[in-house]
Amino acid sequence: MRALLLRDLRLAVRAGGGFGLGLAFFLIVVVLVPFGLGPDRALLSSIAPGMLWVAALLAALLTLDRLFALDHEDGALPLLATAPLPLEGLVAAKAAAHWLTTGLPLTLAAPLLGPLLALPPGAWPWLLASLAIGTPALSLIGTFGAALTIGIRRGGLLLSLIVLPLYVPTLIFGAEMARRGAAGLPIGAALPMLAALTLGCLALLPFAAAAALRVNLR
Amino acid sequence: MSLWEYANPKKFTETVTPLIPWVLGLAAICLVASLIWGVFFTPEDYRQGATVKIIYLHVPSALMAINAWFMMLVASLIWLVRRHHVSALAAKAAAPVGMVMVLIAIATGAIWGKPMWGTYWAWDPRLTSFLILFLFYLGYMALWAAVDDADTAADLTSVLCIVGSVFAVLSRYAVLFWNQGLHQGASLSLDAEEHVADVFYYPLLVSIAGFVLLFLGLVLLRTRSEIALRRAAALDRRAEARAAATTGEPA
Amino acid sequence: MTGLLGDYAGEVISAYIVSLALIGGLVWLSALQARRARKQLKRAESRHG
Numbered sequence: 001m002r003a004l005l006l007r008d009l010r011l012a013v014r015a016g017g018g019f020g021l022g023l024a025f026f027l028i029v030v031v032l033v034p035f036g037l038g039p040d041r042a043l044l045s046s047i048a049p050g051m052l053w054v055a056a057l058l059a060a061l062l063t064l065d066r067l068f069a070l071d072h073e074d075g076a077l078p079l080l081a082t083a084p085l086p087l088e089g090l091v092a093a094k095a096a097a098h099w100l101t102t103g104l105p106l107t108l109a110a111p112l113l114g115p116l117l118a119l120p121p122g123a124w125p126w127l128l129a130s131l132a133i134g135t136p137a138l139s140l141i142g143t144f145g146a147a148l149t150i151g152i153r154r155g156g157l158l159l160s161l162i163v164l165p166l167y168v169p170t171l172i173f174g175a176e177m178a179r180r181g182a183a184g185l186p187i188g189a190a191l192p193m194l195a196a197l198t199l200g201c202l203a204l205l206p207f208a209a210a211a212a213l214r215v216n217l218r
Numbered sequence: 219m220s221l222w223e224y225a226n227p228k229k230f231t232e233t234v235t236p237l238i239p240w241v242l243g244l245a246a247i248c249l250v251a252s253l254i255w256g257v258f259f260t261p262e263d264y265r266q267g268a269t270v271k272i273i274y275l276h277v278p279s280a281l282m283a284i285n286a287w288f289m290m291l292v293a294s295l296i297w298l299v300r301r302h303h304v305s306a307l308a309a310k311a312a313a314p315v316g317m318v319m320v321l322i323a324i325a326t327g328a329i330w331g332k333p334m335w336g337t338y339w340a341w342d343p344r345l346t347s348f349l350i351l352f353l354f355y356l357g358y359m360a361l362w363a364a365v366d367d368a369d370t371a372a373d374l375t376s377v378l379c380i381v382g383s384v385f386a387v388l389s390r391y392a393v394l395f396w397n398q399g400l401h402q403g404a405s406l407s408l409d410a411e412e413h414v415a416d417v418f419y420y421p422l423l424v425s426i427a428g429f430v431l432l433f434l435g436l437v438l439l440r441t442r443s444e445i446a447l448r449r450a451a452a453l454d455r456r457a458e459a460r461a462a463a464t465t466g467e468p469a
Numbered sequence: 470m471t472g473l474l475g476d477y478a479g480e481v482i483s484a485y486i487v488s489l490a491l492i493g494g495l496v497w498l499s500a501l502q503a504r505r506a507r508k509q510l511k512r513a514e515s516r517h518g
Contacts, residue, residue, distance in 0.1 A: 144381065148361065148374050148377065148378060149361070149364070151365065151370070152364045152365065155364065158357075158360050158361065158364050161353070161356060161357045161360055162357040162360070162361060162378065164353055164357070165350045165353040165354050165357065165382070165385065165386075165389070166381070166382070166385045168350055168385075168389045168392065168393075169385065169388040169389050169391075169392035172389075172392040172393065172395070172396045173392060173395075176395070176396060189395060190395075193392070193395070197388070204384075205381070208377055208380070208381050211373075211377055212373075212374055212377050215370055215373040215374055215377070216370065216374070218370065242496075253485070257481070257485075268476070268477040268478065268480075268481050269477045269480050269481060271481050272480070272481060272484045275484060275485065275488045276484075279488070314495065314498075315495065318491050318492070318494075318495045321491055322487075322488045322491050322492070325484070325487045325488065325491070326484045326487070326488055329480050329483055329484040329487070330480065330484065332480070333477060333480055432492070436495065436496065436499050439499050439500075439503055440499050440502065440503075442503065442506075443499070443502045443503045443505075443506035443507075444506070446506035446507060446509070446510040447505075447506045447509060447510070449510055449513070450506070450509040450510040450512070450513040450514075451513075453510075453513040453514065453516075454513050457513075457516065
């Protein structure tokens with residue numbers, strides 16, 4: 001499992017991997033939003049946490065379709081499936097690799113890009129924490145979606161359509177937590193709900209994704 | 219004699235074919251009766267005026283939109299556990315019907331919302347949940363359409379339906395947490411204190427019966443069509459294989 | 470008609486038209502699908518039943 005994880009990470013960092021893509025997309029959204037909305041600091045700072053969350057979600061969505069696609073195209077996937085590692089483990093490793101190459105960099109980049117959106121300084125730790133807790137759920141849900149659509153040619157659009165409603169609860173709790181933190185309000189149930197969501201995804205979705213993979217590899 | 223006998227596609231088709239016109243006819247009668255009753259023979263609400271008459275479309279369609287998804291969930295589970303093809307095809311057949319129900323609920327709600335809330339759309343929890351449900355239906359149907367192999371498609375959509383159900387419930391709570399609503403409380407309840415006044419209640423019940431029958435009839439009809447299409451494809455495939463075997467021999 | 474439905478005749482009528490059109494469209498499409506399915510099955514059975 002660790003070998004698989006390291007292999008995926010190496011592939012992602014190399015040219016053509018998803019590493020730069022998600023981050024670049026994130027940067028593009030954050031830079032373009034003020035051009036679209038005008039430079040009003042009060043407006044920008046009020047939407048900054050939510051905007052950063054939406055940008056992170058879209059960046060994660062953008063990099064999903066290459067999660068299994070490359071292994072599927074070059075025929076490595078059936079080989080990986082027959083390896084001693086159970087499929088659930090394979091899926092978990094894939095999700096972890098996706099998170100390490102998109103979720104984690106996005107989380108670390110978000111506070112750095114905060115000043116561009118006039119994010120209040122007190123909001124940084126909350127934004128960082130909400131992204132750190134929430135993005136693993138995005139990667140896990142995305143892995144499930146990618147496992148469902150693996151055999152479909154040009155499945156990118158379908159993948160987005162399937163994953164979009166599944167992302168809603170994560171986005172709501174994550175952005176709500178960041179927003180309340182930024183506004184100095186009590187966080188309330190958002191933090192435990194977000195954490196519960198991520199843990200629940202971690203516990204259950206690898207099984208669903210492995211079931212989908214098994215069907216697709218039949 | 220058990221219920222599972224109807225899992226045989228042939229038996230299902232034979233049983234269902236004579237029923238379909240009756241169910242759909244009864245649905246039409248209930249719908250027409252309740253809508254005429256609702257429009258012409260019920261009073262106006264003292265606050266909502268005549269717009270209260272939209273309730274005869276809005277509440278039943280919203281109810282069926284959720285029930286259709288629930289039925290798909292049950293059918294998906296039956297398919298995964300017992301591998302009855304009819305079950306998978308019934309889930310497939312129900313999806314477009316459920317999606318149209320969501321559309322009706324959203325459209326009538328928007329038309330009603332404009333004069334009452336002053337806006338066609340508000341990010342109210344119930345409205346938002348229905349929008350999410352609509353997206354689930356879309357994704358489910360798109361997945362059915364995208365996968366070529368029938369059994370693979372049935373398996374994948376069943377898994378999606380189960381995971382989607384969990385996330386739909388989660389979304390419901392997330393959305394409640396996110397915004398307090400404008401929407402009315404439950405219109406219907408067995409507890410007579412809570413639901414709408416009797417003058418609106420009885421035509422509403424007839425209208426709900428009409429929507430249930432409509433859903434039932436359409437799902438039976440569409441399931442039968444899916445079975446016929448599947449059988450036709452299987453016959454074609456078998457004939458092709460036979461042809462390939464005979465022509466392939468001499469070479 | 471407007472007398473019957475008061476100030477909101479437009480809303481009520483449009484809600485009914487939209488809903489009935491959606492239901493009608495669904496029934497129509499289902500009927501088309503049923504006819505197509507029956508034709509295909511008949512063709513397949515007659516050709517190589």
